[in-house]
Amino acid sequence: INPVTGPREGGTKVTIRGENLGLEFRDIASHVKVAGVECKPLVEGYIPAEQIVCEMGEAKPSQHAGFVEICVAECKPEFMARSSQLYYFMTLTLSDLKPKRGPVSGGTQVTITGNNLNAGSNVIVTFGRQPCLFFRRSTKQIVCNTTASDEGFEKVKVSVRVDKAKIHQELQYEYVEDPTILRIEPEWSIFSGNTPIAVWGTHLDLIQNPQIRAKHGGKEHINNCEVQNSTEMTCQAPALAVDPNHQSELAERPEEFGFILDNVQSLLILNKTNFTYYPNPIFEVFSPSGILELKPGSPIILKGKNLIPPVAGGNAKLNYTVLVGEKPCTVTVSDVQLLCESPNLIGRHKVMARVGGMEFSPGMVYISPDSPLSLPAIVSIAVAGGLLIIFIVAVLIAYKRKSRESDLTLKRLQMQMDNLESRVALECKEAFAELQTDIHELTSDLDGAGIPFLDYRTYTMRVLFPGIEDHPVLRDLEVPGYRQERVEKGLKLFAQLINNKVFLLSFIRTLESQRSFSMRDRGNVASLIMTVLQSKLEYATDVLKQLLADLIDKNLESKNHPKLLLRRTESVAEKMLTNWFTFLLYKFLKECAGEPLFSLFCAIKQQMEKGPIDSITGEARYSLSEDKLIRQQIDYKTLVLSCVNPDNVNSPEIPVKILNCDTITQVKEKILDAIFKNVPCSHRPKAADMDLEWRQASGARMILQDEDITTKIENDWKRLNTLAHYQVPDGSVVALVSKQVTAYNAVNNSTVSRTSASKYENMIRYTGSPDSLRSRTPMITPDLESGVKMWHLVKNHEHGDQKEGDRGSKMVSEIYLTRLLATK
Numbered sequence: 001i002n003p004v005t006g007p008r009e010g011g012t013k014v015t016i017r018g019e020n021l022g023l024e025f026r027d028i029a030s031h032v033k034v035a036g037v038e039c040k041p042l043v044e045g046y047i048p049a050e051q052i053v054c055e056m057g058e059a060k061p062s063q064h065a066g067f068v069e070i071c072v073a074e075c076k077p078e079f080m081a082r083s084s085q086l087y088y089f090m091t092l093t094l095s096d097l098k099p100k101r102g103p104v105s106g107g108t109q110v111t112i113t114g115n116n117l118n119a120g121s122n123v124i125v126t127f128g129r130q131p132c133l134f135f136r137r138s139t140k141q142i143v144c145n146t147t148a149s150d151e152g153f154e155k156v157k158v159s160v161r162v163d164k165a166k167i168h169q170e171l172q173y174e175y176v177e178d179p180t181i182l183r184i185e186p187e188w189s190i191f192s193g194n195t196p197i198a199v200w201g202t203h204l205d206l207i208q209n210p211q212i213r214a215k216h217g218g219k220e221h222i223n224n225c226e227v228q229n230s231t232e233m234t235c236q237a238p239a240l241a242v243d244p245n246h247q248s249e250l251a252e253r254p255e256e257f258g259f260i261l262d263n264v265q266s267l268l269i270l271n272k273t274n275f276t277y278y279p280n281p282i283f284e285v286f287s288p289s290g291i292l293e294l295k296p297g298s299p300i301i302l303k304g305k306n307l308i309p310p311v312a313g314g315n316a317k318l319n320y321t322v323l324v325g326e327k328p329c330t331v332t333v334s335d336v337q338l339l340c341e342s343p344n345l346i347g348r349h350k351v352m353a354r355v356g357g358m359e360f361s362p363g364m365v366y367i368s369p370d371s372p373l374s375l376p377a378i379v380s381i382a383v384a385g386g387l388l389i390i391f392i393v394a395v396l397i398a399y400k401r402k403s404r405e406s407d408l409t410l411k412r413l414q415m416q417m418d419n420l421e422s423r424v425a426l427e428c429k430e431a432f433a434e435l436q437t438d439i440h441e442l443t444s445d446l447d448g449a450g451i452p453f454l455d456y457r458t459y460t461m462r463v464l465f466p467g468i469e470d471h472p473v474l475r476d477l478e479v480p481g482y483r484q485e486r487v488e489k490g491l492k493l494f495a496q497l498i499n500n501k502v503f504l505l506s507f508i509r510t511l512e513s514q515r516s517f518s519m520r521d522r523g524n525v526a527s528l529i530m531t532v533l534q535s536k537l538e539y540a541t542d543v544l545k546q547l548l549a550d551l552i553d554k555n556l557e558s559k560n561h562p563k564l565l566l567r568r569t570e571s572v573a574e575k576m577l578t579n580w581f582t583f584l585l586y587k588f589l590k591e592c593a594g595e596p597l598f599s600l601f602c603a604i605k606q607q608m609e610k611g612p613i614d615s616i617t618g619e620a621r622y623s624l625s626e627d628k629l630i631r632q633q634i635d636y637k638t639l640v641l642s643c644v645n646p647d648n649v650n651s652p653e654i655p656v657k658i659l660n661c662d663t664i665t666q667v668k669e670k671i672l673d674a675i676f677k678n679v680p681c682s683h684r685p686k687a688a689d690m691d692l693e694w695r696q697a698s699g700a701r702m703i704l705q706d707e708d709i710t711t712k713i714e715n716d717w718k719r720l721n722t723l724a725h726y727q728v729p730d731g732s733v734v735a736l737v738s739k740q741v742t743a744y745n746a747v748n749n750s751t752v753s754r755t756s757a758s759k760y761e762n763m764i765r766y767t768g769s770p771d772s773l774r775s776r777t778p779m780i781t782p783d784l785e786s787g788v789k790m791w792h793l794v795k796n797h798e799h800g801d802q803k804e805g806d807r808g809s810k811m812v813s814e815i816y817l818t819r820l821l822a823t824k
Contacts, residue, residue: 001068001085005119008089010058011164013121014039014068017051018081022072028052031075035059035066035087056163059089077482090116092162094169101174103206104153106146107263109135110173112160117142120162127173128156148263149175178264179203188276188311191252193221193239194357195318198232199259205230207261213268214238214275215256222260239357240277251310252277278309281318283353283360290363291348300324300340302353302362308335318355324365325349342367423633424815431818451598452680453590463582464527473531498532504543508572509550519570526575534583544580547573607823609670612636614793615663615720622823629816632794636661637730639723643671644695644735653733660724663792664704667723668692671736690736694728702726703740717795718788 006012014034022028025046032039038057045053052070068083094114102108110132112125118139125132125144128151132144142160149156158171181201189195197212204210210225212235219241227233240254257275258268283304286292294300302322309316320331322340332339338353346369352361454462465471479487497503511517511525533540551573555565569575604624611621612634623629637660642653656674658667668687676684692704706720713719728734789796 001083001087003119003121004085005088005090005116006056007092007120007162007165008059008061008063009163009165010037010056011120011122012056013042013045013053013163014056014087015045015051015053016068016070016083018070019049020072020081021049021052021070023048027073028070031071031073033069035068035089036063039068058164064089088119090119092116092119092160092165092167094158094160094167094171097158097171097173099206099208100172101176101206102146103178103203103262103264104149104175105178105262105264105266106130106148107261108146108206109208110144110146112142112144112158112171113140114142114167114169115140117162120165122163124161126159126161127175130156146173146263151175153177176206177203178266179207179261181259181267181270184273184275186311186316187274188278188309188316189237189240190278190309190318190356190358191240191242191280192357193223193237195237197235197237199225199235200232203230204233204261209262210235211260212236212238213256213258213260214240214254214277216241216252216254220256225259237356249279251279276311278311279306280358281306281355283362286351286363286365292351292363292365294342294365294367296342296344296346296367296369298342298367300329300342300351300365302338302340302351303336304338305336307333307338321354323352323354427633427815428818431816451595452682453594456586459586460579460582464531464579465524473528495532498529499536499539501539501543501546504529505546508547512572522572523569523575526572527579529572530576530579530583537580537583540576540580544573544576547571547576612659612661612793613666615666616790616792617794617796619794622819624820624823626817626820629820630794631816634661634793636724639728639730639732641667641671641728642731642733643675644733645675646736658723660728661722661793663720663722664692664706667704667734668736671734675736685736689739691738691740693735693737694726695733695735704728713788716788717791720790720792722792 002015002017003012006014016032025041025043025048028041028046030041032041032052032054034054034056037059039054040057041052041054045051065086065088068085068087070081072079072081092114093116094112097110097112099108099110102110116139117137123134123137123142125134125142127146128149130147130149130151132146135143135145137143153175155172155174158173160167160169179201180203181199183200185198189197193214199212204227207227210227210233211222212225213220213222214237215221221238221241223236223238225233225235240252242252253274253276256269257273258270261267281304283302292300300322307318309318318333320333320338322329322331322338324340324343325345327343327345329340329343340351342365346367348364348366350361351363351365352359453459461468461471461474465473477484477487477491497507508525508529512522530540533543551571552565555562566574566577569578608620608622612630613620614630619628619630621630621634639658639660641656641658643656644653645651654674656671658670662670665687668690671692672684672687672690694702694704696702704721704723704726707718708721710725711718711721712725719725
């Protein structure tokens, strides 16, 4: 179907291509509907059986989109076809046009912006009574070229019609006086052109792509110009079409000389200019061998003729560039020669002269070095000796300074060791006191929260088909009516085979023997089989026992370690075993194991959140793993914030315990836990969808974010904002409000929300060993544009660019074992 969008007013010519679209036009003459709207077929676009072109009628306001439906001869199911594509009715709008003014002769390329501008089949743009020649269009733009206005200099209305829809928007375009050329300097060039020309005139800034032209002998050459302002532009003179092998020795006037300024015809040929072309400069080669030998410092002379054009007044100058090798030289020009002061080079180099649009190499120049022990050589030896003496003195000074620095470093290390010893003693005292006194019980909030069990159907679907919300096994069979009976019969026969143990085992073994049978396919097949057999678990258990016996035999034959069995879910049997356990464990989890597991989770969460948690690395003050223990002294204070209840702003404020070292996201999560403590996590608002608003005593309100323009950056490290960063005092009033997209955080929103939403899901799906799970550390991803790395409380140990003071502040891990003991 082309196009697939059109205006609601109709008039769109829709081209439909397919197969068996009628043998004659009368078969489909009144049987085409697009999105529920009659579409009148056109004879001139009809190709029997292959193509139908029809014109859309007007759609009702309630009609928005639909399929294309075609009946051949009569509308019966067997003679009806429906497209897989949808046709949409669009509302077209205009917002602006650029530029808003142009010459009255036209030729300006105008871009009209708006929405849904690629809908429909035909576009007509008019400026007043004049058409604007269509060039191209897209969803957001229509580009057209203006034509000459017969209404003079005035503002005209811009009208856009797409098929039968006229887009109503007050846009205006102003026709202004055509540009004029008042003066050109200089009024000469050489046959090869490309010499600079300054042009003065009026309204030159209206022209989008100005060009200069010269025509001679029936051939035309064009060069581009650059507009400086409304009265001035610069151009490169176009070449004159003359035979380079038989060029005239006399000056030539072009047959036509002028400017291409959009569609302004009056400037194509300038009658008032006397622009003249002079013969190109001609250079002679250095010698028959093409090599010129010189001494260092001697000038290079390039002989030739026509080096200075014979312009009246005698003030003509050409810009010559002479390169010796890759280095330019200073040039002095006379009528018959160029004098080039050679750069400080020796050896053989190519000489290249450039002027206008031509290049010429008269040959190579060989600059021979002077004899040994010349004055430059003697000076060089003396300088080298002086530098050697200076170097020896510098080495002695550096050695003395290095020795002094070593002594200072030794004293500084001794002082650091003393400080470290004091800190270790203080940390041991604090940790021991904390071990004796920091004993708490779970609050009664846990009992009131309840256990958020999933229903059996959701629980099994998450294990059988993870990540798929609407799996086909949950829906009725979707088959067209005339095929449904055959499909249902085939499924019943296949069900009988599935209930045959010999067939089912052979079926699974045959599938697993195929090389193209991927890991995902094995999991899908196992889940589908267990879904079918969940009402016949005795039969399913019998089949599973046989498959597991085969798997054990295969594992022994391949001499794999027994610990690797059932570890990676690489066979249908392993996935079926997982699903078998899933079916049988639901009641046990709901009635016995679920509540203590959830209580353990809540207890660990409550204990960890009493101390600092690094939101980047996952390290915490109260950790169960030595690998995830913060091994630095973190200064923090506990704050009690009053949070406004989002469900009832008039109700009492809810007190929430927060740490002043928490990031804004951590604060939002703790507030959500306090407000929605009796609501399952899946039914709570997401922290990424909310903003934290600090309501200050003065009445001012401030949105707090993890990253904003106040975020501190030091040595390519960007630290996440905390409550201490914003200096939020104890007892402050805060509120959670809907997310506000700002210019700073618009790019980061999608990344943050995706990371937060998938954190738990990624934990569930991790299938590695316990050792590998324990040793994982989060990756710190640098900002790809600026190279900045993020950190919160501690910098990632994998980065070696930490300051010496940061490394020195870390103590041996045994010092912190009392924290691990207290947490456990």
